[in-house]
Structure formats: C-alpha cells, structure tokens
Amino acid sequence: MxxxxxxxxxxxxxxxxxxxxxxxxxxxxxxxxxxxxxxxxxxxxxxxxxxxxxxxxxxxxxxxxxxxxxxxxxxxxxxxxxxxxxxxxxxxxxxxxxxxxxxxxxxxxxxxxxxxxxxxxxxxxxxxxxxxxxxxxxxxxxxxxxxxxxxxxxxxxxxxxxxxxxxxxLPTPNANTIIELLRGENTFLAANPRRVPLIGGQFNQPRGATSSTAGYVGEGMKKPVGSPTFNGISMRAKKIAGIVMVTMEALKWSLADLQAYIRDDLRLTLANNMDLACYFGAGTNYTPLGILNRPNVNAFDASATGAGALFANPKAPTVAELDRVATRMILAITDANIPATSRFAWTMNYHLMRYLADARGANGQYIYPELNTDTPTWKRFRVFVTTQFPSNGGATTDESTLALVDWSNVLYGDEEDITVRTSMEATIDPGTGTLVHLFQQNMMAVLMEAQHDIALNYDQAVSVLRHARWGSLSAS
Structure with a gap:
C-alpha cells in the first residue's frame, strides 16, 4: 500500500x-x-x-x-x-x-x-x-x-x-485549485446572462443583420429581389487578475484564517472590477466592451434641455416625467421586436432607487410601493441596485445612470472558474520599481485570475438613461 x-x-x-x-x-x-x-x-x-x-x-x-x-x-x-x-x-x-x-x-x-x-x-x-x-x-x-x-x-x-x-x-497559502465563480457578489452575473463557454479563449456566432425582400406585385410586373445579410458575434477572453504577497513567517505562525480573508478579498475585488467593466468597459484589446457602451443601444440623455428635454428640472422630476421616461425605455426595446419578458431588469444606483422608493403622493402614500420590498420591482420588472453605477459622475459630479436590459440577449462567455495559484519562487513586479524575489525574501504570492468576455445578441436589447441627477444630495 x-x-x-x-x-x-x-x-x-x-x-x-x-x-x-x-x-x-x-x-x-x-x-x-x-x-x-x-x-x-x-x-x-x-x-x-x-x-x-x-x-x-x-x-x-x-x-x-x-x-x-x-x-x-x-x-x-x-x-x-x-x-x-x-x-x-x-x-x-x-x-x-x-x-x-x-x-x-x-x-x-x-x-x-x-x-x-x-x-x-x-x-x-x-x-x-x-x-x-x-x-x-x-x-x-x-x-x-x-x-x-x-x-x-x-x-x-x-x-x-x-x-x-x-x-x-497570518495565513497558509491557498492550494493550486479552482473555486466557483463569484455569482452572488456581482450584479451583472446575478442578472443571469446567457452563459456560453469560451473554447480556446473565444466564441463566434453568426447572426442575421438584414432580412430578405418580399412584396405584392401585379400581373406582368417584376417580383422584388433581395437577400438577407449577416454579421457575427465575436468574444475573446479578457483576463482579470490580482496578486497578494505574504511572508513565510506569516504562513508558519498562522492562527486565524487569513487564507479565507485573502481569498474573499481578492474575489470581491475581482467582482467589483468585473461588474464595472461589464457595464461600462471601454472595449480595448484587454478589457470588455460594456453593454451600456455599445454603439447602437437605446440611449437617452437626462441632461438635455429645450423642447425635447426629458425633465424640466433634472434634479426634481415629476412623477409624470419619470413614468414617461421609464415607458420610453421599455418601448425602445419592444419596438425593436424584442418582446418584454421576465428577463427584463432595471439596474440603478442606490441614490436613484431611494429617490423612487421614497417618493410620496399628496396623501403621503408611496407612489412606487413595489420598490420597498425584499425583491424590488419597477414597472413590473426586477430592480438590481449597485454601487458600480456612480452617484458622482459627469461634469456636475452628481450624475448617475439608469439601465433597462433584456438579459436573455446578453451573452457572458467564460471558463467558468477562478484560478488560484501560489508560488514561493517567482519574481514579482509590484509596480514600485523594485522587484520582489519570493524565494530570496522568504515570501509567497497568491494569484487569482479569471477570463471572460461579454456580447449582446442585439444592441437594441439595452436602454440606458445617462446623466440622471435625481436623488443627488448636492444643492439644487
């Protein structure tokens, strides 16, 4: 044996x-x-x-x-x-x-x-x-x-x-293992986008761009001729990673569970960065293009002025204005032949959500009581609340964003894991200009990384209201 x-x-x-x-x-x-x-x-x-x-x-x-x-x-x-x-x-x-x-x-x-x-x-x-x-x-x-x-x-x-x-x-090192992805810590993943595997770090899927042509014709007249056109969805793995270094003395004399603390801290850090990138990423060679930054999403500007303005006073919209904006965001998606389903969901900052939830009518009653529940909804659709949507954005530093997304049209490609590795021999560049030689300095490093990318079946499955200022705590 x-x-x-x-x-x-x-x-x-x-x-x-x-x-x-x-x-x-x-x-x-x-x-x-x-x-x-x-x-x-x-x-x-x-x-x-x-x-x-x-x-x-x-x-x-x-x-x-x-x-x-x-x-x-x-x-x-x-x-x-x-x-x-x-x-x-x-x-x-x-x-x-x-x-x-x-x-x-x-x-x-x-x-x-x-x-x-x-x-x-x-x-x-x-x-x-x-x-x-x-x-x-x-x-x-x-x-x-x-x-x-x-x-x-x-x-x-x-x-x-x-x-x-x-x-x-003072921890022991994490084992070289794979742990489940941080689904509950990330509102983007909590919304349950359609998950697809990245095979060899990529995913490609053709889709129709324009349809063929048909129409009524009279006797002896030419029948219309046309062909459908196609384009494609393409995702390439984008890597997100973080490293924590600890000393070997810390490993040997560990009492409390710092290993779990480091793991959870790295997971949370990755989750917050991933949440932000999946919504607002710039789409470089190394970062995803966020779903709210896609070129053809249904975009609305809360800061617009003049005859077509959404709000007479952006910091104090009326209930009628709020209802009209929400309806326009919904119809922008459904008018693109995307039917409203239970997969529609709002995402907003806490300030916007509390403004809506606390709004009261003339008799003191809540105007949107459905927002004051354990599972808040607005206009029948679920609401996700996240700090990744800023409350201090824009030139006035009090702007936020409101999004309505059909999550059945959101694709999330990943390798379905977070990889955790440890090393006692590597040389680490912490960005200070001085290399850390783990073996020589009696240290160990814990690396956590994941690879993923996102895409939309149709950009019109997203409506976004930018420069929203209601709920701001700054002066009017």
Missing part, C-alpha cells in the same frame, strides 16, 4: 500534468484531442486528490488513538514519531493543561508538517493540522488567545512586522 508521502507525490505529478494539458487546451489552434486530454488530466488529478484525502483521514484516526507507551498516567502526551520512513508525526490528544515547552514542541512539529504539505502542493496550516489530529481543545485555546490579543491591539498585519497589514491573521 503506498504511503501518504507517495500519494502526495502522485498528486503533485498529476497536478503538473493537468497544468501542462490546460496550457495546450487553451492555446491558439488547440484541437479537440487537446481539450479531451485536459479533461482526462483533471479527472486523474481529482482521483489522486481523493486518495490523498482518504489517507489523511486514516492518519488522523491513527493519531487520535495513539498514546506514548512511556507516558505517565494523567500526564501530558505530546507526540511520537511514526514508524513510517517519511518521518511523519502522529499526535496524541493533549491533557487539559500543557506546559509552554509542550506547546512549543507541538507547534514546531505542526509547522514542519505544514511545510511538508506545502512542498507536496497541499496547503494546510499548523492549526488545521493540529485540529485534524485530535488537538481541538488546544486549537480552540490558541484561537481564543488570538482573538483576545486582536481585541487589545486592534492592529493586524500580513507580515508580523507591519501593524497595518493584518497582525495575527
């Missing part, structure tokens, strides 16, 4: 093979065979991971039932060396009280084992190892101490040297 160390080596080899297969599968000119090989490599890696997990569980069970043969009754059992050749430690359950020396011995052994895990490509903090091997009460005591110290200091550091960076949180 293979040892746990041997299983970890197999997992490491399988992971490296999967990474190599993925590079081929997403490269330009990748074949179906390359993509099939990548899927097979992922399956093999998952099987190897399952075998490692099973072996770790068995080792934890063995450790929980092991006691030192020479321990005195009621004494403190610290650890004993496993008979396995790889020098693993099997931990016994601690007594209620432990000496400082015993605690230090346990932490040193757990730290050594954590580094062994890391070399095998598996991230486990010393605290996690102690918990897995029967030291739950000791782990709880350590966490209670950490919480008490944090409450007193109110300073946290990512390095143990700088109080502004995270204090005793």
């Amino acid at each position: 293979p040892t746990l160390a041997e299983l970890r080596e197999k997992l490491k080899a399988a992971r490296e093979a999967a990474a190599a297969a993925r590079a081929k599968a997403v490269a330009d000119g990748a074949t179906d065979a390359d993509r099939t090989a990548y899927k097979d490599a992922l399956t093999a890696t998952e099987k190897a991971l399952d075998m490692v997990k099973d072996a770790e569980r068995m080792e934890a069970l063995d450790a929980a039932t092991t006691r030192l043969a020479t321990a005195a009754a009621g004494g403190t059992d610290v650890l004993e060396r496993s008979a396995a050749a790889d020098g693993r430690f099997a931990y016994a359950r601690p007594a209620e009280k432990m000496s400082i020396l015993d605690e230090a011995t346990l932490m040193a052994a757990a730290s050594a084992k954590s580094r062994a895990f890391l070399q095998a490509g598996i991230a486990k903090s010393p605290i996690e190892i102690l918990g897995d091997e029967g030291y739950e009460r000791f782990v709880k005591e350590l966490k209670d101490r950490a919480s008490a110290n944090a409450a007193r200091r109110r300073e946290k550091t990512n390095t143990t040297l700088t109080s502004a960076d995270g204090g005793i949180l």
Whole structure:
C-alpha cells in the first residue's frame, strides 16, 4: 500500500500534468484531442486528490488513538514519531493543561508538517493540522488567545512586522485549485446572462443583420429581389487578475484564517472590477466592451434641455416625467421586436432607487410601493441596485445612470472558474520599481485570475438613461 508521502507525490505529478494539458487546451489552434486530454488530466488529478484525502483521514484516526507507551498516567502526551520512513508525526490528544515547552514542541512539529504539505502542493496550516489530529481543545485555546490579543491591539498585519497589514491573521497559502465563480457578489452575473463557454479563449456566432425582400406585385410586373445579410458575434477572453504577497513567517505562525480573508478579498475585488467593466468597459484589446457602451443601444440623455428635454428640472422630476421616461425605455426595446419578458431588469444606483422608493403622493402614500420590498420591482420588472453605477459622475459630479436590459440577449462567455495559484519562487513586479524575489525574501504570492468576455445578441436589447441627477444630495 503506498504511503501518504507517495500519494502526495502522485498528486503533485498529476497536478503538473493537468497544468501542462490546460496550457495546450487553451492555446491558439488547440484541437479537440487537446481539450479531451485536459479533461482526462483533471479527472486523474481529482482521483489522486481523493486518495490523498482518504489517507489523511486514516492518519488522523491513527493519531487520535495513539498514546506514548512511556507516558505517565494523567500526564501530558505530546507526540511520537511514526514508524513510517517519511518521518511523519502522529499526535496524541493533549491533557487539559500543557506546559509552554509542550506547546512549543507541538507547534514546531505542526509547522514542519505544514511545510511538508506545502512542498507536496497541499496547503494546510499548523492549526488545521493540529485540529485534524485530535488537538481541538488546544486549537480552540490558541484561537481564543488570538482573538483576545486582536481585541487589545486592534492592529493586524500580513507580515508580523507591519501593524497595518493584518497582525495575527497570518495565513497558509491557498492550494493550486479552482473555486466557483463569484455569482452572488456581482450584479451583472446575478442578472443571469446567457452563459456560453469560451473554447480556446473565444466564441463566434453568426447572426442575421438584414432580412430578405418580399412584396405584392401585379400581373406582368417584376417580383422584388433581395437577400438577407449577416454579421457575427465575436468574444475573446479578457483576463482579470490580482496578486497578494505574504511572508513565510506569516504562513508558519498562522492562527486565524487569513487564507479565507485573502481569498474573499481578492474575489470581491475581482467582482467589483468585473461588474464595472461589464457595464461600462471601454472595449480595448484587454478589457470588455460594456453593454451600456455599445454603439447602437437605446440611449437617452437626462441632461438635455429645450423642447425635447426629458425633465424640466433634472434634479426634481415629476412623477409624470419619470413614468414617461421609464415607458420610453421599455418601448425602445419592444419596438425593436424584442418582446418584454421576465428577463427584463432595471439596474440603478442606490441614490436613484431611494429617490423612487421614497417618493410620496399628496396623501403621503408611496407612489412606487413595489420598490420597498425584499425583491424590488419597477414597472413590473426586477430592480438590481449597485454601487458600480456612480452617484458622482459627469461634469456636475452628481450624475448617475439608469439601465433597462433584456438579459436573455446578453451573452457572458467564460471558463467558468477562478484560478488560484501560489508560488514561493517567482519574481514579482509590484509596480514600485523594485522587484520582489519570493524565494530570496522568504515570501509567497497568491494569484487569482479569471477570463471572460461579454456580447449582446442585439444592441437594441439595452436602454440606458445617462446623466440622471435625481436623488443627488448636492444643492439644487
């Protein structure tokens, strides 16, 4: 039967093979065979991971039932060396009280084992190892101490040297893994656009541009001749990424779960940037073209003046003006032969939404009571509220945007994952002009990245009102 160390080596080899297969599968000119090989490599890696997990569980069970043969009754059992050749430690359950020396011995052994895990490509903090091997009460005591110290200091550091960076949180590295995309943290994805895969980093789909010609003719007259024309939808993967660096001291002495904090912080940062780009992206070689910046969307200008102005006073529109604008935005989509369905949804800033939700009639009743519910709607369509729509935009620095989108016509292409990688050997350019050499400076970096792009079946499926100023807190 293979040892746990041997299983970890197999997992490491399988992971490296999967990474190599993925590079081929997403490269330009990748074949179906390359993509099939990548899927097979992922399956093999998952099987190897399952075998490692099973072996770790068995080792934890063995450790929980092991006691030192020479321990005195009621004494403190610290650890004993496993008979396995790889020098693993099997931990016994601690007594209620432990000496400082015993605690230090346990932490040193757990730290050594954590580094062994890391070399095998598996991230486990010393605290996690102690918990897995029967030291739950000791782990709880350590966490209670950490919480008490944090409450007193109110300073946290990512390095143990700088109080502004995270204090005793100090993490273990993220494993090289794939985690589910941040659907609930992103209003663009929460609206449920139609998801399509990016094969080899791209998606292409032809569509009709103009229709053929037909008409009534009289006897002996020429019948009309015409042909439909076509264009296409094209998406190319746009990469969004972020890196966090931490010291190895932070990894070894981790108590609280800074790993989860870093992961969630990076996810949220990626989500906010992606939300903004999917709505307002400029459409460069590296960024998506936001759906509100498409050239043929139905655009309305709230700042217009004169006979065709939408509002007599843009900062204090009447209910009739608001209703008329909303109706025009709806009809602009439906008049393009796009039927109104439950997939229509408004997106707006909190200021605009609260202005509408708080609007009252002559008798004090809410004009739009449907906006004061857990699932707000306006004109029968769902409302998404986001801080990514500015409340301080435009030349007057108090402008915002209102959008109505038929999400059944929005395409979102991605690889359906966020990739998380770690490195202890890379050289990082943090943009300060000084390179960080991770190995030399005893540090590790966590990288999170995703690739995606967006498109519209028809630009007319979007209506956008720009320069909206109602709800502004600035002076009239």
